[in-house]
Amino acid sequence: MATEGRSTDATNAAPGLESAAFVRLVTRADGDALAASGIVARALADRGTPFQVTVGRTVSERTKRATRTDEADARDAVDDDSDDLTMVVGAVDGDATRLDEPDRPATLAAVDRVRELGATPDPVLALAGLVAAGVEPGAGESEWVLEAARKRDLVDRRPGVAVPTADPADGIAHSTRLRGPWSGDPDAVRGALADAGVAVEADGTEPALESDDHRTIASVVALDAVGDEGATETAADAVRRGLKPYATPGDAPFATVGGYADVLEATARSDPGTGVALALGHDAREPALSAWREYGRRAHEALEGASTGRYDGLFVVGIGQGDGPVEAVARLAADYRSPEPTVLAIAESDGSGEAALVTRGEGPLGSTLERLARELRGESAAEDAVEYDVGTRRGYLRYDGLEESTVIAAAREVL
Structure with a gap:
């Protein structure tokens, strides 16, 4: 069965990230691991180190990919594979170099590792990975990550809901962190918001929302979530985590940190190629949102x-x-x-x-x-x-x- 693997400091048999000629990152299929892989890969790119990132859906898949030796096509520029490093994010069978630890978010392990390399991790991506791991931004070890984002004016806490899109109807309907009578149906969300005095057009036009509008939207979502048929007592705590988001007024690909986390989770499982491109910082916003919408729609339909x-x-x-x-x-x-x-x-x-x-x-x-x-x-x-x-x-x-x-x-x- 799965072992924890070796930490990057526990072996002298393989090169470290600082000296590897080529790095294979084999990552678990979730938002935390995807963000961690993106953080490490971006630091490698800044150093000019060739790398490859693949997603393994199961322990067995990651183990097979971590032990493969036929990756020559991915590293044409490297002639001698003695300085190659394969690093796994997530549980793996056998003796493999693992980035993370089982009781700590992979994102935290990644930011620690790249700082050792002298690199500066993207704090918004790191915060999104931590949210995907279930960590409240700023809690515990993540405090410095949040402060780094704030100092650079990359995040700003405001009223509202933690969704990836500026259109709240689109975001609320497809979020897999929210559940209410409107889930999976943007028109139903628009109707609920209109009843509360917040007009959102159906043509995708970005609404000009004031702080009071965001507060009203949050109230509608919270009341509908806890009052929905079948909702349990835990719904109040769950929906609270999706409110009062950290908005991303900079050039982040999504409107809030929590929304970013939701997209990372969705793409990691349903469209890993797009998820990897997103984590690497490529222009993958639109295909990622398409995958997220479909993922959310299917999830809510299935639960219903x-x-x-x-x-x-x-x-x-x-x-x-x-x-x-x-x-x-x-x-x-x-x-x-x-x-x-x-x-x-x-x-x-x-x-x-x-x-x-x-x-x-x-x-x-x-x-x-x-x-x-x-x-x-x-x-x-x-x-x-x-x-x-x-x-x-x-x-x-x-x-x-x-x-x-x-x-x-x-x-x-x-x-």
Whole structure:
């Protein structure tokens, strides 16, 4: 099963970032890891060090990519591979150099590492990665990152909602951090805002919003989220995290830090090529927003039509044959719908399936996911029929030849 890998300081067998001739970054598929990879890659670009960034959806995928030796096409300018470095962001099997630690956001590890190289990380990208990891900007170790952004006038806290677009109807409808009766439907958002006295045109024209308008929008979102049918007590805390955002008045690609984080999460899982381009600082805003909209629409649609089951400590959301993104569905359910601390979202199609586990607890899910994968492999005809990944308070499973009831039973067993 997955090991923690080696820290970058724990081995003398491989070169460090400062001396590597070519760097392969193999990253976990989430917003925190994607931001971390972008921070490191930008520092490498500034140093003139060739690099490659790829996204591995599971521990197994990252392990295979980290041990590949046929990447010559990606490093034509490098003749001797003895100074190559492969660095993994996320859990990995075997003896691999890993950037991050399991109990700390990868973004923090990345900013520490590039500062050691003498580089200055983009504080807005770093803040977005931290939000994706569930860290409130300025909390704990992130205080200096927020202060660095403030000193450069890159962020400004204001009333409103944390969405990536200047159009609040577009942002609220497709956000995977908000859930209300209007989710997935921009017209429904416009109607709710119009009823509150805030007019937002349907033609995509950027509205001229004053502070009072932003406050009204935040009030509408908060009241609708907690008053929505099926909303649990946790909805109040969840929606609060999406209010009073850090706006990005500079040249950041998205309107708020929280919205930036939402786009990183969506692209990491649904369009990793675009996500990598975005994290590297390329002009990928429009394709990233398109991927984010589709991701959010599918997530809300799937949650709306899902079946549910409640067990002791576990809330199961069955997507059935739908194509909803299980991790977004699980997180939305954990934040707004689940009376239990842990959510399992399951989707099946043509004999294969995927599932996501999200917990509101403080402890990491690594050992739980390993036990769950081991249990399911014992039920499967082939060991490689079950793959998994793990991040902060969330996990992902991909499997073949297993019934939904088997996955639920195994999850109940290990929790």
